[in-house]
Amino acid sequence: MQIEKPLTSAFVTGATGLLGNNLVRALVAQGCTVKALVRSPDKGRQQFAGLKNVELVRGDMADVAAFASQLQACDVVFHTAAFFRDNYKGGSHWQELQRINVDGTRLLIEQAYRAGVRRFVQTSSIAVLNGEPGVPIDETCLRALDDADDYYRSKILADQAVLQFLAHHPDMHASLVLPGWMWGPADIGPTSSGQFVNDVVRGKLPGLVPGSFSVVDARDVAQAHIAAALRGQRGARYLAAGRHMTMQQLVPLLGQIAGVKTPARALPMALLYLLAAAQELYARISGQPILLSLATVRLMAREAGRSHFNHARSERELGLTFRPLEQTLADTVAWYRSHGWF
Numbered sequence: 001m002q003i004e005k006p007l008t009s010a011f012v013t014g015a016t017g018l019l020g021n022n023l024v025r026a027l028v029a030q031g032c033t034v035k036a037l038v039r040s041p042d043k044g045r046q047q048f049a050g051l052k053n054v055e056l057v058r059g060d061m062a063d064v065a066a067f068a069s070q071l072q073a074c075d076v077v078f079h080t081a082a083f084f085r086d087n088y089k090g091g092s093h094w095q096e097l098q099r100i101n102v103d104g105t106r107l108l109i110e111q112a113y114r115a116g117v118r119r120f121v122q123t124s125s126i127a128v129l130n131g132e133p134g135v136p137i138d139e140t141c142l143r144a145l146d147d148a149d150d151y152y153r154s155k156i157l158a159d160q161a162v163l164q165f166l167a168h169h170p171d172m173h174a175s176l177v178l179p180g181w182m183w184g185p186a187d188i189g190p191t192s193s194g195q196f197v198n199d200v201v202r203g204k205l206p207g208l209v210p211g212s213f214s215v216v217d218a219r220d221v222a223q224a225h226i227a228a229a230l231r232g233q234r235g236a237r238y239l240a241a242g243r244h245m246t247m248q249q250l251v252p253l254l255g256q257i258a259g260v261k262t263p264a265r266a267l268p269m270a271l272l273y274l275l276a277a278a279q280e281l282y283a284r285i286s287g288q289p290i291l292l293s294l295a296t297v298r299l300m301a302r303e304a305g306r307s308h309f310n311h312a313r314s315e316r317e318l319g320l321t322f323r324p325l326e327q328t329l330a331d332t333v334a335w336y337r338s339h340g341w342f
Contacts, residue, residue: 005075005230006230007027007030007032007075007076007226007229007230008031008032008033008075009032009033009034009035009073009074009075010027010032010033010034010035010074010075010076010077010078011034011035011037011057011070011071011074011076011077011078011112011117012024012027012034012035012036012037012077012078012080013037013061013077013078013079013080013081013108014037014061014079014080014081014082014123015034015036015037015038015044015047015056015080016036016038016039016040016043016044016047016188016189017080017081017189017191018182018184018186018187018189018190018191018193018194018218019080019123019179019182019218019221019222019225020036020078020080020081021047021048021186021188022184022185022186022218022219022221022222023078023080023222023225023226024036024048024051024054025051025222026219026222026223026226027226028051028052028053028054030226032053033053033054033055034053034054034055035055035057035070035074036048036054036055036056036057037057037059037061037067037070037081038056038057038058038059039058039059039060041056041058043188044056046188047186047188057070061081061083061100061104061108062099062100062104064104064107064108064111065107065111068111068114068115069115071111071112071115071117072115072116073116074112074115074117075117075119076117076119076120076121076229077108077109077112077117077119077120077121078121078123078225078229079105079108079109079120079121079122079123080123080225081100081104082100082101082123082154082155082158083096083097083100083101083154084151084191093150094150094154097150097151097153097154098154098157101151101154101155101157101158102154102157102158102161105122105158105161105162106158106161106165109161109162109165109172109174110165113165113169113172118171118172118173119173119174119229120162120172120173120174121174121175121176121177121225121228121229121232122158122159122162122174122175122176122177123176123177123179123225124155124158124159124176124177124178124179124237125152125155125178125179126178126179126180126214126239126241126307126309127143127148127151127152127155127156128142128143128152128155128156128159128178128237129141129142129143129178129239129309130142130143130144130147130306131306131308132306133304133305133306134305134308135308136308136309136310137306137308137309137310138239138309138310138312138313139178139236139237139238139239139313142156143156145157149295149298149299150295151295159176159237162174162176163235166234166235173234174234174235175228175229175232175233175234175235175236175237175238176228176236176237176238177221177224177225177228177237177238177240178237178238178239178240178241179216179218179221179224179240179241179242180213180214180215180216180240180241180242180307180309181193181213181214181215181216181242182216182217182218182221183197183215183216183217183218183328183329183332184217184218184219184328184331184332185331185332185334185335186335187218187332187335193332194332194336197254197258197332197333197336198336198341198342200251200254200255200258200260200262201258201260201333201336201342202342203260203261205251205262205263206263206267206275207263207265207266207267208247208248208251208263208264208265208266208267209247209266209267209272209292209300210247210266210267210269210272210300210301210304211246211247211299211300211301211304212244212245212246212247212304212305212306212307213244213245213246213247213250213307214241214242214243214244214245214307214308214309215242215243215245215250215325215328216240216241216242216243216322216328217242217322217323217325217327217328219323220240220242220320220321220322220323221240223320224238224240224314224318224320227318227319227320228318231317231318231319232317232318233317236313236317238313238314238317238318238320239309239310239311239313239314240311240314240320241307241309241311242309242322242325243322243325244307244308244309245307245325248266251263253325253326253329254329254333257326257329257330257333258333269297269300269301272292272297272300273294273297275292276292276293276294276296276297277294279292279293280293280294
């Protein structure tokens, strides 16, 4: 089942996040009014200052019932909110991951349905997919739960909650969009990519870490969400992973665009584990975000060479395209510079 009716009103969770705020802007640009779920109204006003047709809704995915009434009269719910900061906070956060990513998703689609919403787009992740190193991965290459860390497991279970709801409600339409490592302007969080940009420009990166990544512009992922709401198949997954990059390729390119010198030496895995352990101790003492956690190092080791993705389905059914990575990096650096971050 496909839905071609235009969007006139939307509800966006995680609206001040990197993906969420770019999705809000894209929807408004296409003539849609948006209810934007924000935990901090002050942050929401900062993010959307001067943007018309955006109504801030104060709420938290830990308490969906508290904002459920605001879902009424919306054409579609875009669920971009997630707890993901365990990779640069250190430690274990399964209770929060389950409460927000898994239970929150299940409750959100239930409340959306009760409010009369019949379109739902779930922000999934490439984390739910797996494959052999160097082999292109598509939406059919699902990851087993026993091969997932806590964050990956939470995203797998959240997707299952959406699909289980569809199985019992044939009049509900939902699609799932699977982004890669998102970059882009207006990342006020910042997310891991925004923190990485700041660390590279400020000379805080001690060396090149191993591993490969799939880098994508959050603005392109936002367009994939809108296309999924309009043209996506019911229950279908759509990759929006972007371009495969090694850190040895990404860091020099970022340095060239930012006009800064970047490290050239590669850091061995043993040293990365030691650095991550030290940074986790610092995080517990200071409460500050860190560049490298043990979870991140384990992820690098396990996922090396596995970020080659086949976007054929998204290109064919959604018309998905990706802007040049150089433009994404330049726009990201420019935004931070223009807002006084460095």
